[in-house]
Amino acid sequence: MSVATAMIIGASSTLSQALARQLSAQNVSLVLFVNDPDAIYAFSQSLAGEVSVYPLAINQPQMAISQLNEAWEKHNGAHLVIVNTGVNEYDPSLPWSIDQHTIDINVMGFAAASQCIFKLMCEQGYGQLAAINSIAGQRGGPNMAYHASKAFAANYLQGLSMHAQRLKLPITITDIQLGLFDKAVHLRTQLLLSPIDNVAGQILTALKKGKRRVYVTKRWRIVAWINRVLPEYIYNTRHWKPKKKGG
Ligand SMILES: NC(=O)c1ccc[n+]([C@@H]2O[C@H](COP(=O)([O-])OP(=O)(O)OC[C@H]3O[C@@H](n4cnc5c(N)ncnc54)[C@H](OP(=O)(O)O)[C@@H]3O)[C@@H](O)[C@H]2O)c1
Numbered sequence: 001m002s003v004a005t006a007m008i009i010g011a012s013s014t015l016s017q018a019l020a021r022q023l024s025a026q027n028v029s030l031v032l033f034v035n036d037p038d039a040i041y042a043f044s045q046s047l048a049g050e051v052s053v054y055p056l057a058i059n060q061p062q063m064a065i066s067q068l069n070e071a072w073e074k075h076n077g078a079h080l081v082i083v084n085t086g087v088n089e090y091d092p093s094l095p096w097s098i099d100q101h102t103i104d105i106n107v108m109g110f111a112a113a114s115q116c117i118f119k120l121m122c123e124q125g126y127g128q129l130a131a132i133n134s135i136a137g138q139r140g141g142p143n144m145a146y147h148a149s150k151a152f153a154a155n156y157l158q159g160l161s162m163h164a165q166r167l168k169l170p171i172t173i174t175d176i177q178l179g180l181f182d183k184a185v186h187l188r189t190q191l192l193l194s195p196i197d198n199v200a201g202q203i204l205t206a207l208k209k210g211k212r213r214v215y216v217t218k219r220w221r222i223v224a225w226i227n228r229v230l231p232e233y234i235y236n237t238r239h240w241k242p243k244k245k246g247g
Helices: 014-025 037-046 061-074 096-124 144-166 181-187 196-208 220-229
Strands: 004-009 028-034 051-055 080-083 127-134 171-178 213-216
Touching: 004 014, 004 061, 014 028, 014 037, 014 196, 028 037, 028 061, 037 051, 051 061, 061 096, 080 096, 096 127, 096 144, 096 171, 127 144, 127 196, 144 171, 171 196, 171 220, 196 213, 213 220
Parallel strands: 004 028, 004 080, 028 051, 080 127, 127 171, 171 213
Antiparallel strands: none
16 A cells, blocks of 8 residues: 655656656555656656656646646645656747747746645645756756746745745755756766656655755755856856867
């Protein structure tokens, strides 16, 4: 028999699957939400414990809310819900379609899913809602909508946490400030890059401790701090490499 139920929204991501594997090994019953359930069929079958998979249209907020409500009722709620949906695209010619898509998924979809789960947890009387966020939200950046969407997520989560306190309900809201892993992979720097299982492990440890905000992995807290305190004239120019002479 499982010890708890955890829902993961955005279960096709590598990080979601590492979290799912560790939770399943700890005898947690899983409810996974994904754009296309067939895409993670083999993965779900590979898990040791109980697992259910549902489709979720995070880009259609009203439909996503109905899908989450339905699954919540079917499974009699959940102890933990992790929201891990998000897109991050960049094109220097700045087509509107990229910003529109980012806002649809990272802002509209994120808020719809988080608010829906928070209200369900209020009815249930307890729960923990966590979201995989990014240190990109600490300051603006060239992927304007992405950076802004992560700041939105941080503030949205803080608002939910204030609601939980006002209602005097044992609902924990955790903002998981992830480092820029894609950038670390690109730079091939072991200083910033950690194996995905370590990342998942640090996240689950922070969740068990009921943290309100956590930097994962820990060393990214320093990068986040540097990003915040860098003077504008350095922050604004450090992304752009000078053209090589004669190049
Ligand atoms: N990768 C990094 O370096 C990094 C760094 C810091 C923070 N993060 C954050 O981590 C989170 C996940 O990013 P990731 O890099 O793990 O990306 P990812 O592997 O592409 O995961 C994104 C998740 O969002 C879901 N998603 C996107 N569009 C969807 C849609 N229309 N309907 C339903 N689901 C949709 C994807 O599901 P489908 O595949 O089924 O569409 C997937 O599960 C994001 O919030 C991101 O900001 C990532």
